[in-house]
Amino acid sequence: KKQITQGGTTMRHEPDVVLQMPELFLFDLNAYMSAIKAATSIDYSHRVKLYDMYESALLDLHLAGVLAKRVRAVKKIPIEFQRDGEPDERINELLASPWFKRFREDLLMSYFWGFSLFQFYTTPDGFIDYTLVNRKHYDPVRREVLKFQGDQTGVPVDEFPNTLFVGGDRSLGAFAEILPAVLY
Numbered sequence: 001k002k003q004i005t006q007g008g009t010t011m012r013h014e015p016d017v018v019l020q021m022p023e024l025f026l027f028d029l030n031a032y033m034s035a036i037k038a039a040t041s042i043d044y045s046h047r048v049k050l051y052d053m054y055e056s057a058l059l060d061l062h063l064a065g066v067l068a069k070r071v072r073a074v075k076k077i078p079i080e081f082q083r084d085g086e087p088d089e090r091i092n093e094l095l096a097s098p099w100f101k102r103f104r105e106d107l108l109m110s111y112f113w114g115f116s117l118f119q120f121y122t123t124p125d126g127f128i129d130y131t132l133v134n135r136k137h138y139d140p141v142r143r144e145v146l147k148f149q150g151d152q153t154g155v156p157v158d159e160f161p162n163t164l165f166v167g168g169d170r171s172l173g174a175f176a177e178i179l180p181a182v183l184y
Contacts (some may be wrong), residue, residue: 004119004133004145004160016155017137018148022055032179039172047172048149051136054113054175057182067112074108075101099129106132107166112174115140115167119160140169 005015035050057063081091094100103118110116117133117140136149143165144154157163167173 002160003121004131004163006131006134006137016145016147017134019134019137020149023049023052024056024059025052027053027056027183029180029183032183036172036176039176040170044152045139045141045170046150048136050172050176051113053179054173057175057179060182063178063182071105071108074104094128097127099127103130110166110173112178113167114171114173114176115165115169117145117157118164118166120162120164140165140167143169 004017005013006017006019007015008019031049032053035053038046039050058067079095081088081095083091106116106118113135115135115138117135117138118130119133120128120130123129133145134149137146137154138144138157139146139154142153143157145157145160146154157165
């Protein structure tokens with residue numbers, strides 16, 4: 001069991017996930033419907049094209065502004081952990097840390113993307129942190145981490161410790177519903 005590594009092909013060690021730039025493009029309703037069909041295929045779902053469309057849609061100023069407002073609101077919600085009715089300062093210190101604010105944002109984005117896969121670890125100086133696995137490199141139906149975004153099979157997620165999956169295995173997220181409005 002090991003930590004999931006992500007990066008390009010020029011890394012010193014070959015990563016578990018080889019990242020590629022999203023293909024940003026202008027798209028139409030036919031391309032959108034084709035991407036939806038590929039993503040919802042029962043036997044061989046392929047979400048890469050749809051997720052590239054999500055990335056393109058995030059360049060829309062109105063959508064970006066609405067999302068930023070929602071993210072700010074979620075990050076400002078006070079959270080306090082209590083044990084037997086008393087605040088647990090050790091846990092509350094973690095909840096106030098920068099990694100947890102990032103986590104709250106990534107957790108919210110799970111709703112829009114359909115899912116997120118997190119892997120938690122302890123940093124060398126003893127702090128908790130996490131990696132958000134690139135969504136194009138995880139198949140939530142088969143529960144496999146994909147080396148290349150177009151792969152049909154990968155490594156079972158159970159081979160990696162401390163992972164947390166949030167979302168639905170077949171969910172395409174709210175972006176699938178928002179995309180036609182961005183098109184118009």
